[in-house]
Amino acid sequence: MEISGVISAVVIGIVIGALGRLVLPGRQRIGLLWTIAVGILAAFAGTGIAAAFGVADTKGIDWIEWLVQIALAAAGVTALERFKTRR
Template sequence: MEISGIISAVVIGIIIGVLGRLVVPGRQRIGILWTIVVGIVAALIGSAIAAGFGIGDTKGVDWGEWLIQIVLAALGVAGLDRIKGRR
C-alpha cells in the first residue's frame, strides 16, 4: 500500500468514524482517537464487505459502501461506549 492509500484510509476513517458517532444517539464516553480508530477499522472492513457483494467499485459515489461503513462505525462506537461505560 502506498503512502497516498494510507493517508486516504485515515481521512476516510475519520469521516466514517464521525458519521458513525453522529448516528449513535446520546453522549458517548469515548474520545476522538477511539472514534478515529473505529472509523478506520469500519472503513476497511466495510470496503471488504462491499467488494464481496460486488458494490465496492461502482461508477460515481459508492453509496452502498458508505452505508455499510457508517453502520459498522456506529456499531463499533456503540459497542466501545458500552465497554467503556462498564468500567
C-alpha cells in the first residue's frame, strides 16, 4: 500500500469514526485515537462487506457502503466503550 493509500485510509477512518460516534446517543468515553482506529477498521470491514454483496462500486456515491461503514463504526465504538468501562 502506498503512502497516499494510508493517508486516505486515515482520513476516511476519521470521518467514519466521527459519524459512528454521532449516531450514538449520549457521551462516549473513548478518546480520539480510539475513534480513529475504530473508524479505520470499520472503513476496511465495511468495504469488504459491501464488495461481498456487490454494492461497493456503483455509479455516483456509494451510499450503501457508507451506511455499512458507519454502522460498523457505531458498533465498534459501543463495544469499545463497554469494554473500557468494564475494566
